[in-house]
Amino acid sequence: MKKSKTTEEIINEIITLYSQGEFGKVINIVDENLEVDNSDLLTKKIYSFSLLRTGNIFEAEYIIDKALEGNPEDSELLNAMGYIQIMKGNKTPALNYLLDADYYSQGETKERIKSNLKLFSEYPDINTLKSIVKPKDFLILSLPKVKKKLLKMPNFKLPTISSKIMAILGVIALTFGVIYLVLSNLLNKTNTKDIVSENISRIELESATKLVEPKPILTNDIRLSEKEISSIFNEIRILLSKDRSSNKARFLANYLLNSNASTEVKSKVEVLKTFMEEPDINLDWQPIYEEVSSKPTIYDGVYVSWRGKVVNAVKQPNYTEFTFLIYGDNESIVKGFIKGVAKEFLDGYIGQNIRVIGKITVSKDIVLEVKRVVGN
Numbered sequence: 001m002k003k004s005k006t007t008e009e010i011i012n013e014i015i016t017l018y019s020q021g022e023f024g025k026v027i028n029i030v031d032e033n034l035e036v037d038n039s040d041l042l043t044k045k046i047y048s049f050s051l052l053r054t055g056n057i058f059e060a061e062y063i064i065d066k067a068l069e070g071n072p073e074d075s076e077l078l079n080a081m082g083y084i085q086i087m088k089g090n091k092t093p094a095l096n097y098l099l100d101a102d103y104y105s106q107g108e109t110k111e112r113i114k115s116n117l118k119l120f121s122e123y124p125d126i127n128t129l130k131s132i133v134k135p136k137d138f139l140i141l142s143l144p145k146v147k148k149k150l151l152k153m154p155n156f157k158l159p160t161i162s163s164k165i166m167a168i169l170g171v172i173a174l175t176f177g178v179i180y181l182v183l184s185n186l187l188n189k190t191n192t193k194d195i196v197s198e199n200i201s202r203i204e205l206e207s208a209t210k211l212v213e214p215k216p217i218l219t220n221d222i223r224l225s226e227k228e229i230s231s232i233f234n235e236i237r238i239l240l241s242k243d244r245s246s247n248k249a250r251f252l253a254n255y256l257l258n259s260n261a262s263t264e265v266k267s268k269v270e271v272l273k274t275f276m277e278e279p280d281i282n283l284d285w286q287p288i289y290e291e292v293s294s295k296p297t298i299y300d301g302v303y304v305s306w307r308g309k310v311v312n313a314v315k316q317p318n319y320t321e322f323t324f325l326i327y328g329d330n331e332s333i334v335k336g337f338i339k340g341v342a343k344e345f346l347d348g349y350i351g352q353n354i355r356v357i358g359k360i361t362v363s364k365d366i367v368l369e370v371k372r373v374v375g376n
Contacts, residue, residue: 010034012146014046019143021203021271023050024264036063041071045141049080053135054267055257057087075105076140079113083138089363091126112140122318127363128341131300136274200241200275203268205233210262221295222259229261236272239284244277247303248285254298279303281357281374289326289335292360300362305374307355308334310346320346324356324368342370349373 005013010033014026030036030047039047044067051060061084068077078101085094098120102113116138123129205211211226224232232252239249249272256269283305292299306326313322324340327333331353340358355375358368 005033007034011040011043014043015143015146018046018050018141021274022267023053023270024262024267026050027054027263027267037066041067041074042144045076046143049139049141050267052080052083052139053270054263056263057084060084073104075101075109075113076142078104079116079138079140082116083133083135086126086130086133086138089126089130091120091129094126095120109140109142127365128361128367130363131361131367136270200237200272203237203271205230205265205268210264212260212262222255222298224256224259224261229256229259229265232256233265233269236269240272240275243284244275245279246276246285247279247283250276251285251287251299251302254300254302258298278371279357281305281372283357289338292366293336293338296360296362296366299360302360303357303371304360304368305355305357306368307353309353310340310350313346313350319343322346322350327353338368339365340368340370346370346373 010029014029017023017025017029026046027050030039030043034043036044036047044063048060048063048067051057051063061081064077064080064084068074068081071077078097082094082097082101085091085097095117098113098117102110102117105113119129119133123132211229212224232255236249236252236256239246239252243249253269253273253276257266261269283303286304287299287302289306292302292304306324308324308326310322310324313320320342322340322342323337325337326335328335354373356368356370357372357374358370361367361369
């Protein structure tokens with residue numbers, strides 16, 4: 001008969017899983033073994049923050065709001081509520097929660113909350129702020145160290161080793177050390193681009209993983225089979241193992257996150273997204289304007305390299321807003337237009353035909369965040 005785990009063992013397990021980014025597993029374990037309403041504050045935090053990391057904002061808000069009733073000065077809960085309000089597009093409540101969190105916090109937590117507050121001055125538009133804020137960067141959760149049961153070692157004395165034997169062992173150890181350094185140097189010189197990153201390779205779908213979400217979610221427009229989900233997930237891993245700045249990996253991650261893939265799969269996709277880096281001038285893949293305008297959600301955070309013209313530019317204190325006319329095969333064909341924002345480097349390009357590298361962000365509007373101008 002399988003022995004049931006104690007509450008302490010379950011809490012230790014979800015602490016470890018949360019630290020490893022296994023948010024879907026945390027949710028499943030708590031759902032199967034604990035009553036959240038009757039759980040301690042740490043469990044409520046781990047569970048609700050796991051929900052936030054997998055995109056379940058409304059259930060997390062309910063739990064955090066109830067937890068704040070008994071812990072109104074908890075800076076981590078207040079900071080999380082600030083994040084939730086940002087995601088809901090409510091600027092003033094979000095700012096108020098963060099100001100309270102800053103007031104009650106201390107030490108490193110206070111510094112991180114101040115960094116979160118700083119974003120409000122850098123991105124005064126709530127929709128822009130919503131598009132750049134990521135739960136992995138914004139949420140703060142200090143976890144205790146997992147208590148491990150120590151094995152009682154038998155009491156015995158080590159045998160006495162003569163100085164001659166010690167000298168021989170020292171020479172052997174030194175020899176192996178030199179061999180190791182030589183081999184390491186040779187291996188580091190080989191091309192590792194096609195070798196799967198050790199960290200990324202650990203993020204995989206176990207055979208027992210539920211791939212398809214059984215309950216239909218209204219926001220899931222993309223319906224995939226288990227085979228398709230598994231194939232796309234593995235393609236993301238391979239792309240990122242070769243190039244952390246892969247633009248196609250960004251798109252495929254969004255594709256799965258907006259599909260009927262299970263919570264477990266989506267939580268692992270979120271972990272894979274933490275490995276992603278901003279691409280340079282050369283994109284491995286990019287969508288065309290017609291694709292972005294037809295289904296913008298799955299292109300949120302994806303980069304494009306488009307030719308067009310900057311018109312209707314309006315300078316703001318820290319950035320420039322403009323309309324970007326997007327060309328087709330030649331300048332006489334305009335495919336469409338998109339709202340653009342950029343730092344103050346567009347002065348010499350207004351009214352000119354240029355090519356830009358930019359990131360698509362989606363809130364109420366589709367916005368092109370220009371990263372750099374690369375020529376005509």
